[in-house]
Amino acid sequence: MSQEVNIGANGFHDDIESHDYDGIKEQNNPAPLWITLLFLVTIGFSLFYTIHYFGYPGNGRGQDGEYAASVAAYEASQAELKEQNQGNKPELAMNDMVAKGKELYTKNACMACHGQSGEGNAIGPNLTDKFWINGCSEADIMKVISEGKPTKGMTPYKAMMSEDEIKYVANYILQELVGSSPANPKDPQGEECK
Structure with a gap:
């Protein structure tokens, strides 16, 4: 079948x-x-x-x-x-800002590049004269401190300091360092601020 x-x-x-x-x-x-x-x-x-x-x-x-x-x-x-x-x-008085700024300047070792009295050295510019590379105003200085200038060796501090602390350092530079007469200042760099 x-x-x-x-x-x-x-x-x-x-x-x-x-x-x-x-x-x-x-x-x-x-x-x-x-x-x-x-x-x-x-x-x-x-x-x-x-x-x-x-x-x-x-x-x-x-x-x-x-x-x-x-x-x-x-x-x-x-x-x-x-x-x-x-x-x-509350807003701090200018004297308190400058005092805190001086502490932060020392704490963050800014003197390694700018000198103990802001006179400048081989790395950083002089902070005591009227000649500035990155602008003259408080806002300009705060921006440089915050953002840094990596190509010039300036460390950005926005991750290490608050905005208020950056403001204190900027006021310390403007109120106490600018116009002072440290020993052995670095030659002027940048444009004159008036």
């Missing part, structure tokens, strides 16, 4: 009964229902996740949007904190 064999479009036998390899027969057993349901739930979740985070432009839920939102929240909190700090602290 011959068995009828169906050959499909791909050239293989289509009937499952003919799949016999060395006595091992292929069976047509469907997957259990729980695996099928888990597979469908996984596909549904992946579709939801993809649409939620990447599905349409401008939804603000991608990495760029989340980063921008966290930066905005951080900047807002820093602005609020700065406003609170400025509102709660």
Whole structure:
């Protein structure tokens, strides 16, 4: 008795009964229902996740949007904190600022580059004359102290001192060092401040 064999479009036998390899027969057993349901739930979740985070432009839920939102929240909190700090602290008298600035000048070893009395040395310029390289105002001096001049060897101090402390050092330089007469001052550099 011959068995009828169906050959499909791909050239293989289509009937499952003919799949016999060395006595091992292929069976047509469907997957259990729980695996099928888990597979469908996984596909549904992946579709939801993809649409939620990447599905349409401008939804603000991608990495760029989340980063921008966290930066905005951080900047807002820093602005609020700065406003609170400025509102709660009374302004120091000039003498107190200069005294604190002198302490910070010594504590941060500014004399290593500018000399003990601001006279300057091989690295840093003279801080006692009227000639300045990076501007004459308090804001200019605060910017140089904060941002530094790495190409000239000036360390940025914004990570080591608060904005108020930088202001104290700038006032110490302007009020006590400028116009003083230290021994062996460095030759003038930059433009004359008037």
